[in-house]
Amino acid sequence: MSVTTPPPGAPVAMSSSQATAGAGASGPQMTTCSCGECQGLASVVRPRFFAGQVLTEVDLMALEGYAKTLHRMHNRYLHGWGIVCGLDLACENCGEGIVVNPGYALDPCGRDVVVPTAQQVPVGTLIADCLAAERAAIPACEPPTTGPPRGCDTDQHWCLTLRYTEVPMRPVTPLAGTSTSTTRSTCSCGGNDSAGNCGCGGGTPATGWSCTCGQGGSRSTQACGCTQYVTAPNLPPGCEPTRVAESFELGVCRCDGACCSLDSALAGTLPMQLAACVTTIRDVLTRRISAGQQRAMLDATFNQVSNAEQTRAGMCQLYDGVLSLYQSNPCRTTCQLPTELQQIDFSPQANGETNLLYNQRLTSGTQTLVMLVVAYLRDCICRALNPPCPVACDERIVLGCFTYSDAQVTQICNLECRRYAGSFVSRQYWLPIGPVVMYYLGELCCFPLLGSRGVTVTRFLDELDPTGNLRRVVVPDNFALVKRWPEQARAVLAKLTPAALRDRLSPSAAAVNLAALQGQLAGDATDALERAKVPVESVEIDTPDAVPVSRLGVVGVVEPGTAIRQYVYKGRVVGFGPALEADAAPAPAPDTPAQPNPANSG
Numbered sequence: 001m002s003v004t005t006p007p008p009g010a011p012v013a014m015s016s017s018q019a020t021a022g023a024g025a026s027g028p029q030m031t032t033c034s035c036g037e038c039q040g041l042a043s044v045v046r047p048r049f050f051a052g053q054v055l056t057e058v059d060l061m062a063l064e065g066y067a068k069t070l071h072r073m074h075n076r077y078l079h080g081w082g083i084v085c086g087l088d089l090a091c092e093n094c095g096e097g098i099v100v101n102p103g104y105a106l107d108p109c110g111r112d113v114v115v116p117t118a119q120q121v122p123v124g125t126l127i128a129d130c131l132a133a134e135r136a137a138i139p140a141c142e143p144p145t146t147g148p149p150r151g152c153d154t155d156q157h158w159c160l161t162l163r164y165t166e167v168p169m170r171p172v173t174p175l176a177g178t179s180t181s182t183t184r185s186t187c188s189c190g191g192n193d194s195a196g197n198c199g200c201g202g203g204t205p206a207t208g209w210s211c212t213c214g215q216g217g218s219r220s221t222q223a224c225g226c227t228q229y230v231t232a233p234n235l236p237p238g239c240e241p242t243r244v245a246e247s248f249e250l251g252v253c254r255c256d257g258a259c260c261s262l263d264s265a266l267a268g269t270l271p272m273q274l275a276a277c278v279t280t281i282r283d284v285l286t287r288r289i290s291a292g293q294q295r296a297m298l299d300a301t302f303n304q305v306s307n308a309e310q311t312r313a314g315m316c317q318l319y320d321g322v323l324s325l326y327q328s329n330p331c332r333t334t335c336q337l338p339t340e341l342q343q344i345d346f347s348p349q350a351n352g353e354t355n356l357l358y359n360q361r362l363t364s365g366t367q368t369l370v371m372l373v374v375a376y377l378r379d380c381i382c383r384a385l386n387p388p389c390p391v392a393c394d395e396r397i398v399l400g401c402f403t404y405s406d407a408q409v410t411q412i413c414n415l416e417c418r419r420y421a422g423s424f425v426s427r428q429y430w431l432p433i434g435p436v437v438m439y440y441l442g443e444l445c446c447f448p449l450l451g452s453r454g455v456t457v458t459r460f461l462d463e464l465d466p467t468g469n470l471r472r473v474v475v476p477d478n479f480a481l482v483k484r485w486p487e488q489a490r491a492v493l494a495k496l497t498p499a500a501l502r503d504r505l506s507p508s509a510a511a512v513n514l515a516a517l518q519g520q521l522a523g524d525a526t527d528a529l530e531r532a533k534v535p536v537e538s539v540e541i542d543t544p545d546a547v548p549v550s551r552l553g554v555v556g557v558v559e560p561g562t563a564i565r566q567y568v569y570k571g572r573v574v575g576f577g578p579a580l581e582a583d584a585a586p587a588p589a590p591d592t593p594a595q596p597n598p599a600n601s602g
Contacts, residue, residue, distance in 0.1 A: 042069075076106075083399070089101075092409075097123050100162075102116055109395060127158060158252045158403075162250060163249045277380035288318065288321050292310050296311040308362060314366075518575065520573055541574070563579035
């Protein structure tokens with residue numbers, strides 16, 4: 001259910017309570033999702049004008065439609081949809097509703113939704129209308145959900161939504177005749193008769209109207225002396241609105257877990273697309289191939305055929321899976337079937353074919369199939385890196401969710417189910433890198449290096465180094481520290497070359513892989529480490545979760561001479577960690593007294 005707000009910019013202020021009462025009088029209304037109005041890309045037609053052209057409302061509306069379509073398409077596909085700023089929810093001081101603070105948002109159609117003033121939303125009335133509509137089997141809340149269990153007084157979780165709407169305003173009678181001129185109403189366009197304060201001044205369809213808006217024969221609302229804007233939700237025949245107010249509706253919907261889940265928030269994003277690629281490959285490898293066949297094919301992939309029959313049977317199943325990937329899967333980017341599929345031979349061992357040649361044939365075919373699967377996975381991931389055009393059916397914007405219990409709002413969460421548009425305002429608010437950089441650039445660029453009495457070097461140095469410690473370090477020994485900076489910079493650059501980085505990051509041939517020792521008996525792991533000249537200390541722990549968070553590094557390898565600790569649980573190694581500093585190296589020997597230098601004696 002929703003509440004339509006008054007048109008923005010009305011000369012006479014209208015309170016939120018009046019607007020709510022007026023909207024609630026119409027009763028529950030069914031709202032639908034009109035995806036076709038704003039979804040999908042379409043070519044834009046621009047009107048063209050020329051001298052002597054007779055302009056009609058069709059030409060002017062085409063110009064308006066062109067500008068409106070471009071603007072909304074720009075919002076949808078460049079900035080996305082969601083809240084730009086503001087629109088946070090707060091508790092109402094005296095009442096059982098919610099206050100929506102002013103703000104600006106872009107809806108899924110790219111339309112601008114502006115809330116210029118704070119709005120008081122009677123969520124209790126909206127929830128009651130929603131529940132009544134559910135009981136009447138009217139899908140008034142999208143998506144349609146079932147009500148709470150009967151006889152259970154539980155807290156209800158709801159979300160407050162914002163929707164774009166248009167309100168026609170300032171209706172007038174057209175000067176030119178229309179197809180409906182013979183059926184015009186004798187009532188004014190504003191809904192009042194000739195005696196009304198803002199009605200037509202009289203007349204008939206045959207003689208015409210003496211006033212189309214108010215008193216004085218003027219077509220302008222303000223010139224007629226009207227005290228307020230005239231909205232026209234249901235115009236009588238022969239009346240046309242001259243303004244369309246872009247307004248908004250506030251409503252509620254259930255938070256049933258679908259919109260409030262992480263899967264819903266990540267739907268259509270790159271992580272989910274990458275997960276879909278991996279899932280597709282996993283289904284091909286696991287659904288068609290048994291566990292024994294998988295082990296046999298894994299051995300054949302690394303040039304070791306352990307079971308020829310299992311390998312051959314797995315090849316047949318994998319071949320069908322790879323063929324389906326390259327033929328029917330929509331994620332494929334290879335336009336023709338790879339020629340390698342035609343070169344695979346998984347026929348039984350022929351007469352006269354040695355076991356060596358047969359195993360080589362199976363190994364070659366298995367490796368080819370595995371590489372085709374890897375190639376498909378790579379193409380699927382690369383294809384997923386291209387952002388698709390966004391698609392969103394629901395035209396509402398969720399502002400936040402709240403808990404409603406005992407006819408009272410008990411808790412509000414502004415960030416639940418909320419989505420933000422890609423605006424520079426929000427980025428600058430979350431990551432104020434720009435203001436910080438500009439501040440220091442302003443300090444650097446606007447510092448007065450030259451004063452009215454000459455160069456203010458002393459002031460500059462005092463501002464830069466108020467304690468003087470930096471100058472005392474730099475100046476001694478004829479600026480020896482400054483002279484060493486180029487040498488140190490060259491040494492740092494030499495360490496950043498690809499070859500140097502590779503040498504530093506690559507373990508040596510004598511390095512020990514700790515991952516291979518994890519899970520083994522503590523004695524076996526200790527013997528293996530001692531043979532590799534890696535000092536090790538065993539520590540008994542009560543639970544595997546007691547292993548410290550500290551790790552030896554990203555790659556679980558250690559060089560000979562590196563002291564480590566192994567954590568043992570029930571006789572088996574469950575983790576490794578660095579040794580304590582006191583255990584890693586012996587305490588240094590006490591300093592010996594300095595010997596006198598013979599050259600300085602005497």
